[in-house]
Amino acid sequence: MTLHVTFRVGxxxxxxxxxxxxxxxxxxTATHVPGAPAYVAGLVQVRGRLVPVVDLRIRFGLxxxxxxxxxxxxxxxxxxxxxxxxxxxxxxxxxxxxxxxEHPPELVERQTAGFxxxxxxxxxxxxxLIDIPRVLGEELRP
Amino acid sequence: MSERVxxxxxxxxxxxxxxxxxxxxxxxxxxxxxxxAAGTAKPKAVRDLFRALHTIKGLASxxxxxxxxxxxxxxxxxxxxxxxAGGQLGRAAIDVxxxxxxxxxxxxxxxxxxxxxxxxxxxxxxxxxxxxxxADTVTVTPSAGSVWDARLSASERQQLAPALRGTTSAWxxxxxxxxxxxxxxxxxxxVRARLAELGEIVKVVPRTxxxxxxxxxxxxxxxxxxxxxxxxxxxEAAATTPAEVVALAPPPAEPAGAGPAVELAGPGLEVxxxxxxxxxxxxRVELSRLDELQDQLxxxxxxxxxxxxxxxxxxxxxHDVRRLRExxxxxxxxxxxxxxxxxxxxxVRVAEVFEPxxxxxxxxxxxxxxxxxxxxxxxxxxxxxxxADRLLPAMVHLVRNAVDHAIEPPSDRAAAxxxxxxxxxxxxTQIAGNQLExxxxxxxRGIDRAEIARRARRSxxxxxxxxxxxxxxxxxxxxxxxxxxxxxIGMDIVRRIAVRDLGGDLALTTRPGLGTRFTMRVPLTIxxxxxFSFECGNQTFVVPVxxxxxxxxxxxxxxxxxxxxxxxxxAGPAVAGPIVSLLERRGAAMPLLSLGAVLAIDxxxxxxxxxxxxxxxxxxxxAVDRMLGRYEVVVRSIDDPLVDVPGIAGATDLGxxxxxxxxxxxxxxxxxxxxxxx
Numbered sequence: 016m017t018l019h020v021t022f023r024v025g026x027x028x029x030x031x032x033x034x035x036x037x038x039x040x041x042x043x044t045a046t047h048v049p050g051a052p053a054y055v056a057g058l059v060q061v062r063g064r065l066v067p068v069v070d071l072r073i074r075f076g077l078x079x080x081x082x083x084x085x086x087x088x089x090x091x092x093x094x095x096x097x098x099x100x101x102x103x104x105x106x107x108x109x110x111x112x113x114x115x116x117e118h119p120p121e122l123v124e125r126q127t128a129g130f131x132x133x134x135x136x137x138x139x140x141x142x143x144l145i146d147i148p149r150v151l152g153e154e155l156r157p
Numbered sequence: 158m159s160e161r162v163x164x165x166x167x168x169x170x171x172x173x174x175x176x177x178x179x180x181x182x183x184x185x186x187x188x189x190x191x192x193x194a195a196g197t198a199k200p201k202a203v204r205d206l207f208r209a210l211h212t213i214k215g216l217a218s219x220x221x222x223x224x225x226x227x228x229x230x231x232x233x234x235x236x237x238x239x240x241x242a243g244g245q246l247g248r249a250a251i252d253v254x255x256x257x258x259x260x261x262x263x264x265x266x267x268x269x270x271x272x273x274x275x276x277x278x279x280x281x282x283x284x285x286x287x288x289x290x291x292a293d294t295v296t297v298t299p300s301a302g303s304v305w306d307a308r309l310s311a312s313e314r315q316q317l318a319p320a321l322r323g324t325t326s327a328w329x330x331x332x333x334x335x336x337x338x339x340x341x342x343x344x345x346x347x348v349r350a351r352l353a354e355l356g357e358i359v360k361v362v363p364r365t366x367x368x369x370x371x372x373x374x375x376x377x378x379x380x381x382x383x384x385x386x387x388x389x390x391x392x393e394a395a396a397t398t399p400a401e402v403v404a405l406a407p408p409p410a411e412p413a414g415a416g417p418a419v420e421l422a423g424p425g426l427e428v429x430x431x432x433x434x435x436x437x438x439x440x441r442v443e444l445s446r447l448d449e450l451q452d453q454l455x456x457x458x459x460x461x462x463x464x465x466x467x468x469x470x471x472x473x474x475x476h477d478v479r480r481l482r483e484x485x486x487x488x489x490x491x492x493x494x495x496x497x498x499x500x501x502x503x504x505v506r507v508a509e510v511f512e513p514x515x516x517x518x519x520x521x522x523x524x525x526x527x528x529x530x531x532x533x534x535x536x537x538x539x540x541x542x543x544x545a546d547r548l549l550p551a552m553v554h555l556v557r558n559a560v561d562h563a564i565e566p567p568s569d570r571a572a573a574x575x576x577x578x579x580x581x582x583x584x585x586t587q588i589a590g591n592q593l594e595x596x597x598x599x600x601x602r603g604i605d606r607a608e609i610a611r612r613a614r615r616s617x618x619x620x621x622x623x624x625x626x627x628x629x630x631x632x633x634x635x636x637x638x639x640x641x642x643x644x645x646i647g648m649d650i651v652r653r654i655a656v657r658d659l660g661g662d663l664a665l666t667t668r669p670g671l672g673t674r675f676t677m678r679v680p681l682t683i684x685x686x687x688x689f690s691f692e693c694g695n696q697t698f699v700v701p702v703x704x705x706x707x708x709x710x711x712x713x714x715x716x717x718x719x720x721x722x723x724x725x726x727x728a729g730p731a732v733a734g735p736i737v738s739l740l741e742r743r744g745a746a747m748p749l750l751s752l753g754a755v756l757a758i759d760x761x762x763x764x765x766x767x768x769x770x771x772x773x774x775x776x777x778x779x780a781v782d783r784m785l786g787r788y789e790v791v792v793r794s795i796d797d798p799l800v801d802v803p804g805i806a807g808a809t810d811l812g813x814x815x816x817x818x819x820x821x822x823x824x825x826x827x828x829x830x831x832x833x834x835x
Binding site: 044047048049050055057058060065067069096098151152 | 756
């Protein structure tokens, strides 16, 4: 069993391993960074640290939404990088059996452009496991 | 804490210490080499070198890096012999020692990187053992007599050396000009001529004669001459008596007991408990710890901004905040002092930072068969360790290029009527705005602009344009351009370091056949800087005060707010913003760019102010909406690839808990020109 943080983007539920999550922060606004990729919401400061935030709605090709009090920044650590994932809401943590994860169905894989690396069904709810380096644009690495 | 962790910590300390000792050993060796070239013994440098190696050996044996122990031991043995020879090392011994120190340095690096260090280099150890410490040195007399000791140059001592070894004789005598002598036609000129026939004049020094009361009574010439002629002949030549001609004392005999046994230590070389420590009251601190302090300070500065905001809010409500304001202002001063003290702690001497360049020039010059001299003129300048660490690779590039490509082979230089030894001069001065100006100048062949233009397939009208071409990533290849034109390798990296990483600038002047000069300006520190904050397209930005030459009101300058169509901006580099207009400032035309358009965040119609910055030394103005103030801020770099965007140098916090972007206007100017050109 591994602890995961769950969150919502659009109509889907996603998870990331809790071990890779540093903080959950509420979100008001980020500093726009001109010239950064469109899916970068901007920079926020979390406990004195500058964190770039990826807007998962834009990253996943969903329409932007108005500001809501439910939006959260899931601050994740990927190797030496620290970045935030802007999600519609993030409320619970969940123990998921590692064996429950399966290769995503072809349809999901195609729709999510490789950002989902596995899926798991827990209590009849489907959770999509995010490929964090992919979402953070590992291809941007110089 | 487990043993493992302890050991790792110790390894870290070993690496720090060993790297410093390796640097000290190299410096000593170069000093000895310079001395040997000038015929001067360097006993102190030999001792320092010995001590450094001895310490390295001890440290290495503590953490069990046997190859380092062996190399250091072999070098120590060589040095004991050298010390007995009066502190001289022959060329072969210096070479083999440099190789030995390099071999140690490689293994220290391996330890630092958690790799297994290379094994004992048997051939090197044999080579060291087979080297005679002073096989090919010019033996230099320790003393030529007290009167002459201080007066003789290195080459004069060398001239004197055979005499003092007993092959010829050295004599001192004095010539006193007088009316009598003059009437016989005997002057210092004739004495010189006569003595020159009898031997070799080493030196002539005039001396004022005084009577008992100290009044000046006349002049005498002290003459030092090496000659095999009889005393009488010398006396006659100088119009004096044989009794006045004094032989220089031969050097004192070797002290008894200093036998040839290599195992025995020379008298002065043992490292004793009371040997003066190399570093005085110096504490070595890892940079990360200073960074941590700096981060804490930055949090303090941020909370000060917040207090000021609260204060302003209270004042706006009509509360009496005078006393509070006094305290806040006092605290502001104290923070400034703290900041200054912390900055000082981060400063390192430029002379130390650039030390590796000497070694670099030596090795590159040798491998490319050139004679090159490096002149380092760093005065007492200092700079932030973090800047120094970033700067050094750029300096290495420039200096290596200068040796490799700019300085011609000795034969070419001779053919061109230049001294066969090329000179590279690196100098460094602190200039206004807390900046350091570095120049790297060579007297080599210069850069062939026409050749570069042909290769780049574009015309190159100026040195600035030339630098632009040279600094284009991937512009040159070693086999074609550099051989014929002199420069090009890695110039993009040099410029990136100077401009992008350090927020400075880089310029170039070159004269065919005469040489090339690079001028780099970098900030002394990149941690806390003074900035102007301003608004543009509803977003607040800051720029370093040092980057701004002038701020003016657009309407005052007779310029209507620039109108630009916001350029379409795809993800990727900031390429937008046409030159919206040219304005005239003090008789010179200056392009005016709309910052909002360049950043693709605004159409620029609300712009009321212009900030003037430099692009390759040329002024460029940016139109912004309004100025907000001036702050001291901590700049944090943003290096995550998601937000690593040209033109944005970092971010800071002006007290609202939100990041404010620090712009690099110079780079934005550069990019917008590139955009306009393409």
